[in-house]
Amino acid sequence: MLELKQVSKQFKDTVVLTDINVTFEPGVYALLAPNGAGKTTLIKMITTLLFPTSGDIFWEGQSITKLGENYRGLLGYLPQEFGYYGNYSPKKFLRYISILQKMNADTANRRIDELLELVALSDVKNKKMKHFSGGMIQRVGIAQALLNDPKLLILDEPTAGLDPKERVRFRNLLHQLAKDRIVILSTHIVSDIEAIANQIILLKNRTIYMSATANEVSQQVQGNIFEIPAGQKLLFDEMMLSERQKEQGTVLRVAATEPPLNSIEVIPTLEDAFLYLFRDEV
Ligand SMILES: Nc1ncnc2c1ncn2[C@@H]1O[C@H](COP(=O)(O)OP(=O)(O)OP(=O)(O)O)[C@@H](O)[C@H]1O
Ligand SMILES: [Mg+2]
Incomplete structure (x- = not known):
């Protein structure tokens, strides 16, 4: 269990x-x-x-600063800017990381083969990464984060x-991984989070606005999301969220406290909730 208590950063x-x-x-x-x-x-x-700057973070009840290397040893991390060497193959790159982590060579080799299989890169494990797509690089990054079989x-x-296609594969992979570990991922892209995350943590105004399931987040705007015909003028308290193509033509998705003219109320999606809750910021 990982706990953040009154954590602030300045x-x-x-x-x-x-x-x-x-x-x-x-x-x-998420x-x-x-x-x-x-x-x-x-x-x-x-x-x-x-x-x-203040507050503290605890792993199984102990401060992570005090745990030091013992804590870092159970951590796997894919940075936002993931650095790799184009001239390395995934296999060579993972070997290199395993050496930095002081892993036993036999254990590392076995683990590397398993992981390349898991992220579906076995076929290209000896190819130079400079020829890879963004998604393939990302999967190498995920594999390197999993080398030490992290708990977090x-x-x-x-x-x-x-x-x-890669998103679907990634989603399935995460579900497998999360059975016995904590997975925390960050994103500003709402689509497919619903299918990936059990719990969504919304950050707003420098703190946690809500920590809930996708359904609970969507319910925040239940009764406030409507569709109206495209081209209809919006009133001042009606907020345009998105445009959708339907059989009968384009419709506008709007947020409002009262039903707009010619509107039908719709079931909110996570995207509706996100656009509405972050209306001043996105
Ligand atoms: N080392 C630093 N010194 C000063 N300000 C910083 C530093 N690191 C981050 N910030 C500021 O803190 C804020 C949050 O940055 P952060 O990178 O955590 O946001 P983010 O949510 O990850 O954004 P993104 O979606 O672009 O990755 C930004 O305003 C950024 O300019
Ligand atoms: Mg960031």
Whole structure:
């Protein structure tokens, strides 16, 4: 169990995060917030790359700063900017990481083959990574984060650059991985989070606005989401969320407190909720 208690982070006089309180148990958590909201900052504190200005982070009840290497040894991390060598193959790259982690060579080799299989890169394991697509690189990144079989897996924007097919594969992979570990991923892309994460953590105004399931988040705007014909003028308290193509033509999805003219109320999606809750920020 990982616990953040009253965690705040400030850079000089800029407060980025304040009074973060959250508990993680095995499962998949998505940190969802617009660009610049502090996702990477929060993740870096969990990975001990940054220290909280105040508050503390606990693993199984003990402060992670005190646990030191014992804590880092059970951590797997894919940074937002993942550095790799184009001239290395996935196999060579993973070997290199395993040496940095002081893994036993036989264990490492076995593990590397398993992981390349898991992320479906066995066929290209000896090919130079400079020829890889963004999604393939991302999968090498996920494999390197899993080398030590971490109890806590942290992925900063892992779906960036994945095509739809790769997203489905990634989603299935995460479900397998999360059976007995905590997986925390950050994203500002709402689509397919619903299928990936058990729990969504929304960051807003420098703190946790809500930690809930996708359904619970969507329910926040239940009764406030409508579809109206395209071209209809919006009133001042009606907010345009998105446009949708339907059989009968284009419709506008709007948020409003009262039903707009010619509207039908619709079941909110996570995207509706996100656009509405972050209306001042996105
Ligand atoms: N080392 C630093 N010094 C000063 N300010 C910083 C530092 N690191 C981050 N910030 C500021 O903290 C805020 C949050 O940044 P952070 O990278 O955590 O956001 P993010 O949610 O990960 O954004 P993105 O979606 O773009 O990755 C930003 O305003 C950023 O400019
Ligand atoms: Mg970030």
